[in-house]
Amino acid sequence: MAESYAHPEALVSADWVQEHLDDPKVRVVESDEDILLYDLGHVPGAVRIDWQGDLQDQIVRDYINPEKFAELCSRSGIAPDTTVVFYGDKSNWWACYAFWAFTLFGHERCKVMNGGRKLWMDQKRPTSTEVPSYPPTKYHVAGDREPQIRAFRDEVLAHLKAKRPLIDVRSPKEFTGEMLHMEDYPQEGSLRGGHIPGAKNVPWSRAVNEDGTFKSAAELRAIFEQEAGLKPADDVIAYCRIGERSSLTWFVLTYLLGYSHVRNYDGSWTEWGNLVRVPIATGA
């Protein structure tokens, strides 16, 4: 029998979502890169959470504070015991990013819909353009998981000095330093190109199939363990350029492979490539 995911409950199928559309204990959340997609039609009853407008502080480069997060949940009809199912475009990048942000604030019941928005649409499942409204909930922020799942630059520096594993999930040309940005995203720049010394390059996209679903546990282990040399007990930091692609890798390592200590460095290359007095490496 094929090996199953370490925490299979964190991933649900489109069938599961369709069966729970009217379940008051389940709130479906769409998080996309292209924010117009939600308006074109979404999973009926799904609310939109925008990674920039809703989850990020507009002044400080950081996430919103716990009070703002509680407001966001309250107006989205999310109570502390609501199961939140994230889905979105681009193989669930932003869905994983929102999942990670919810986890920062200690929201326990989070799931990703396997295959994301594309699979739902490809299978011609029901959609709606109606923006739902839910009675506001009483939301109180459960806790602070930040130390467990988020890395800051000084921790990354300590990590690299201790020669602990770092996974760079950007494209190979960004990793080598040939390009300062992902193709077509020239604005998210850094002064220098390359990677954090010691980091292994495992582009995020290797974890997903063509149809946007995640690869099997065995396939993922072959990539992260046989190729990149990680072990489930490792203390791992993943990064990309602004922390969005690496939240997908964080999800894969934590929930699909069961790694116990994975942090996302959301400062990522936009911070590291501009940081004074830190080393970089170039080349493959």
Place this chain on the structure above:
Amino acid sequence: MPAALDAIVAELSESDRQERIDLLIDFARNLPPLPDRLAAHKDAGHRVEECQSPVYLFVELVGDRAALYADAPMEAPTVRGFVSLLLEGLNGSTVEEILEVPNDLVARCGLQEVLGMLRVRGLAGVLRRIKAEVTRAAMGQAQPQAAAGPPPGPAAGP
């Protein structure tokens, strides 16, 4: 700026956020399909590489007027909507009119506010690409023996 584009910019800039989103979606829905003779030429030479989504652009000149065609996937409605808006606003304009379109068109339409700073550069790239292609087509017309080889894409019209 061509009058048609001017009218679109005015309408967008006077709208609120949700109206802008709705307008852009209408544009995305109304992008005309590529003519068959162009659909076979969706290749790297016609791809707008600034856009992360596959956007293909074809510029032809009929006399001194531009005929623009494009294709962009419905799964990327922002870029498809913007491309459609540009086509509607610029088709039939002269080369000079197109070159004079302000480069900060995205901001003038109020789209930066809707889309956030980070993801709008690709859109500006579409306008840059239209200007470059129009210039190239105009030069090709003026110098049919140009050393750059055959003009990109299929020959223009009859």
